[in-house]
Amino acid sequence: MFRLFRKKATPPVELTADIKIDATVQEVFACLDPGSPDNRYARRGWTVTLDPENSARLYGSDPQMPELGFVFDIARYDPPHRLTIRTSFADGQEVGALISGESAYTLSPLPDGGCRVDLIETATLVPGLSSVHLQQETAMLLVAVHDDLARLKALIETGEEAAETAGMLDELFASIEDLDVARG
Numbered sequence: 470m471f472r473l474f475r476k477k478a479t480p481p482v483e484l485t486a487d488i489k490i491d492a493t494v495q496e497v498f499a500c501l502d503p504g505s506p507d508n509r510y511a512r513r514g515w516t517v518t519l520d521p522e523n524s525a526r527l528y529g530s531d532p533q534m535p536e537l538g539f540v541f542d543i544a545r546y547d548p549p550h551r552l553t554i555r556t557s558f559a560d561g562q563e564v565g566a567l568i569s570g571e572s573a574y575t576l577s578p579l580p581d582g583g584c585r586v587d588l589i590e591t592a593t594l595v596p597g598l599s600s601v602h603l604q605q606e607t608a609m610l611l612v613a614v615h616d617d618l619a620r621l622k623a624l625i626e627t628g629e630e631a632a633e634t635a636g637m638l639d640e641l642f643a644s645i646e647d648l649d650v651a652r653g
Contacts, residue, residue, distance in 0.1 A: 479566075482592045482607050488618040490584050492625045494576045497584045498549035500625055501574055503527045503541045509624055517541075528559070537562060550576050566594045566606045572617075586621070590614045 490497055499505045503517055510517050510529055520526035525546075529539040538559030545553035557569040573589040592610050594603070 478596050479594045479598045479603060482594065482603075482610055484590045484592075484607075484611055484614050485588065486590070486614050486618055487585060487587045488622055489579065490586060490622050490625055491582075492584055493582065494549045494578050494584045497576055497586060497621070497625060498552065500621065501552050501554075502546075502548070503529065503554065504543070509621060512624060537564070544571065545573070552576075563595065565609070566598060566602065567610075568593045568595060586618065588614065588618060590617075 499507045500509045500512070502508055503510060504519065504527060508517065510531075514532050515529050516532075517527055517529045520528065525543040527541040527543075529541060531537065531539070540557045540559055542555040542557075543553070544555050545551055551574065553571060553573040555569060555571045558564065570593070571591045573591075575587040577585045577587070579585055590610065590613075592606075594606055598606065
């Protein structure tokens with residue numbers, strides 16, 4: 470009888486995006502790799518530490534969100550062409566309806582010396598979302614995926630300050646959460 474009241478699972482949300490970056494595959498990989506001293510998190514002021522008992526797990530904290538702890542699990546590590554990172558939050562924290570995400574990066578060299586970055590982002594959301602809430606969360610994830618690649622490109626090509634400017638889309642999240650999606 471109680472099975473009738475159980476929340477329905479929300480299907481994972483999968484998004485894809487790509488971008489061309491004027492840098493070598495090796496430079497881009499080093500910036501994506503949370504274990505690299507040149508990783509994008511450390512370059513933006515984050516603290517990133519290796520789990521002493523698990524070399525495929527790192528912990529991160531963003532000084533702009535000190536109350537939120539990030540856990541990075543390296544699921545695939547094939548330098549310098551493939552990197553898959555599973556990101557979750559410490560102590561079961563959630564960000565909105567997001568429980569965890571998986572970012573699968575594929576890096577391909579281009580004839581001009583640049584790099585193409587293909588990203589497949591898979592997000593796990595809390596169960597029981599209405600279709601309207603799922604649409605809102607998908608819209609925010611879409612913005613986040615494109616914002617992530619824009620910041621990566623800006624960071625590599627022009628530096629930390631440009632990456633922060635490219636990431637101004639974060640401010641849109643609060644307003645997106647407040648939007649009412651019209652039912653069709």
